[in-house]
Amino acid sequence: MESMFHQGVAHQKAGRFEEAEACYREAMAWKPSWVLGNLGVIYRITGRLEEAEAVLRKATALEPANPQPRHTLGMTLLQLGKYAEGWAYYEARHQLLPRPTAPFPEWQGESLAGKRILVLAEQGLGDQILWSRFIPLLARQAGEVRLAVARPLVRLFGQLPVHVFNAQSFEDEKVDVWASLGSVPRWLGAGPDDAPAPTLHATAPDRPPSGVGLMLQGGGLNPNPSRVPGPPIAKAIRGLASFVPLEPEASGARDFADTAARIAGLERVVSVDTSVAHLAGALGKPCHILMSRPAVDWYANWKDDRTRWYPSARLVRQRSPGDWAGVLADLASALREPACGPTVQLNES
Numbered sequence: 001m002e003s004m005f006h007q008g009v010a011h012q013k014a015g016r017f018e019e020a021e022a023c024y025r026e027a028m029a030w031k032p033s034w035v036l037g038n039l040g041v042i043y044r045i046t047g048r049l050e051e052a053e054a055v056l057r058k059a060t061a062l063e064p065a066n067p068q069p070r071h072t073l074g075m076t077l078l079q080l081g082k083y084a085e086g087w088a089y090y091e092a093r094h095q096l097l098p099r100p101t102a103p104f105p106e107w108q109g110e111s112l113a114g115k116r117i118l119v120l121a122e123q124g125l126g127d128q129i130l131w132s133r134f135i136p137l138l139a140r141q142a143g144e145v146r147l148a149v150a151r152p153l154v155r156l157f158g159q160l161p162v163h164v165f166n167a168q169s170f171e172d173e174k175v176d177v178w179a180s181l182g183s184v185p186r187w188l189g190a191g192p193d194d195a196p197a198p199t200l201h202a203t204a205p206d207r208p209p210s211g212v213g214l215m216l217q218g219g220g221l222n223p224n225p226s227r228v229p230g231p232p233i234a235k236a237i238r239g240l241a242s243f244v245p246l247e248p249e250a251s252g253a254r255d256f257a258d259t260a261a262r263i264a265g266l267e268r269v270v271s272v273d274t275s276v277a278h279l280a281g282a283l284g285k286p287c288h289i290l291m292s293r294p295a296v297d298w299y300a301n302w303k304d305d306r307t308r309w310y311p312s313a314r315l316v317r318q319r320s321p322g323d324w325a326g327v328l329a330d331l332a333s334a335l336r337e338p339a340c341g342p343t344v345q346l347n348e349s
Helices: 002-013 017-026 032-045 049-062 067-079 083-095 125-139 151-157 181-188 231-238 256-264 275-283 324-335
Strands: 116-120 144-148 163-165 177-180 212-215 243-245 268-272 287-291 313-317
Touching: 002 017, 002 032, 017 032, 032 049, 032 067, 049 067, 067 083, 083 181, 116 125, 116 181, 125 144, 125 151, 125 181, 125 275, 151 163, 151 256, 177 181, 212 275, 231 324, 256 275, 268 275, 275 287, 275 313, 287 324, 313 324
Parallel strands: 116 144, 116 177, 144 163, 212 243, 212 268, 268 287, 287 313
Antiparallel strands: none
């Protein structure tokens, strides 16, 4: 059974999910928490969220100390809109992913009245943009909030009602407690409806918005490199319209504040699943987000082309793994419609 499990892992890494699932079912008696955890990953990234929740709950019950199924369960519950429980399980990411820490007590949701809190950014730039919406809620409860983020975000986040800075060490900070940015919504008991987008703003030129921005690049550390189309599809996408490039090397943007100002002057944005998509959504700018299959990000649902986190965004999702031709056709159709047109119900068969 162990060899069957490892065959399943090989199939899963190669994207052969049906074969992987068959192997895992045969290997179920061998370390069932591992098998169920891997099945949960497959179910989540292919949109079978209810099945993912069921097997991941079994996996965590069998091996509560294993962070992998807890982390996956957290993301699954967040996708299902079960935020309170989802945030709690999502804390398992700290056992799997690197994060900065500070030499102070870590905030655990206790009252912040009259206290100073240091919030440390974690994960990618898009994650930091998504979570930044909760900082104003935190500022209402605390005496002072100091937010340490990646350097390209400092000017953009300067509009938040807190002190924003970039630093590599925090020993000299004069604060009472600290928190990871992604843990703030857990302790606030908050979800997207508590801090709805648009949550950031940028000053647009003194003219009506015009043009379509385009971002087809993504950070190399993202766990889903297939979210970026190859050169032939990228060329075909660029041929659909006279796009305004949003890559910093083409736009001349120094940071995300500059990119935000550029986006503010546009009618809409087309982006792969990367930080520019989060930025457009946080600004409330209509954005077509090109989504590959499988999809690993938990902010997108599977029932339609919407996401509760960014009402102005529309998901243009592959109908099968590698189906960039379908994305190209759907995007061409979307660009012929007014920005943020009707919801598209997806065929999940």
